[in-house]
Amino acid sequence: MRILILGGTWFLGRAIAASAIEHGHQVTVFNRGRSGGDPDGAEAIRGDRESEDGLKRLAGSGPWDVVVDPSGQVPRVVLASARALVGSGRYVFVSSVSAYAGWPIDPLTETSALLESRADAGPEFGYTDPRGYPTQYGFAKAGCEQAVLDVFGPDRATILRPGVILGPWEYVGRLPWWLRRVAEGGRVLAPGDPNQLIQPVDVRDVADFATRTAEHDFGGAFNVTAPANHTTFAGFLEACRQVTGSDAEFVWVGDDQLAAVGVRQWTEIPLWRSVGAFPGTWKVSSAKAAASGLSARTIRATVADTWQWLTSGGQAVASARASELGIDPEREAEILACAGR
Structure with a gap:
């Protein structure tokens, strides 16, 4: 063909x-x-x-x-x-x-x-x-x-x-940002509900x-999309910790607390959106595609292969969107302190 x-x-x-x-x-x-x-x-x-x-x-x-x-x-x-x-x-x-x-x-x-x-x-x-x-x-x-x-x-x-x-060659930079942040170790701000399903x-x-x-x-x-029960946010971050060999400690801060201090959803903390404000973010049915042959590899496979790509010198085409991603380390520390953690 x-x-x-x-x-x-x-x-x-x-x-x-x-x-x-x-x-x-x-x-x-x-x-x-x-x-x-x-x-x-x-x-x-x-x-x-x-x-x-x-x-x-x-x-x-x-x-x-x-x-x-x-x-x-x-x-x-x-x-x-x-x-x-x-x-x-x-x-x-x-x-x-x-x-x-x-x-x-x-x-x-x-x-x-x-x-x-x-x-x-x-x-x-x-x-x-x-x-x-x-x-x-x-x-x-x-x-x-x-x-x-x-x-x-x-x-x-x-x-x-x-x-x-997500995956190798990602130019937006959501997964690469999380991998690099988790690889740094220490206390890591984890957003919202750890049991939130993501796809x-x-x-x-x-x-x-x-x-x-x-x-x-x-x-x-x-x-x-991946199926609705593909993984949780906690499962995603744990995969990042495992494949990087990090000692990161995930500190979960609720949606309301993050919204109260004006954290930019989707960009300042990549992939995070408040369930109350954006309940449909991860509720997209891909049943029709699955019935036609769409398969989804595990989140750990995606994370591991992306980390291997990054650590072997992989570099995506530069994108302005990548510059919008990620929370400043000082701001992250302040939020964790204010949360009493």
């Missing part, structure tokens, strides 16, 4: 390319060649998807059996890409749970309402509410989904909506499912 990946050098795109190649497919990646490196075994075509000439040159090398788009962020750019590649068999677009109108408040399935957007919207469309939801990113992803559906139709379009993705998904599991949808010609939308 001939598979085209738009991007293919960053986190998820790289993993999809590796998965498709491992499954014996002929993989082409299309990118500007400015960040990361092309995956081993893939043919590379250089070009900019925001350039009409670049898309024309790309289309001239097709068609492909499947186009996989893990990099689309702006609806009108995805619309132009889909139109240029409409002669291909299927378009698999990687969206996000942020495209749902109810995330992170409501429990979600694939039938939950999406944010209202437009297939031809530009990067300025939408807004980020001061509450933290909905986000401009979510509006954009919803518009990108519509763009793919408008061009390829429901029978030839596949929409994947992952939640939080981050391994990047390689998302990639394998994307390949599977291509191989089996699956259409429609799929939430792509």
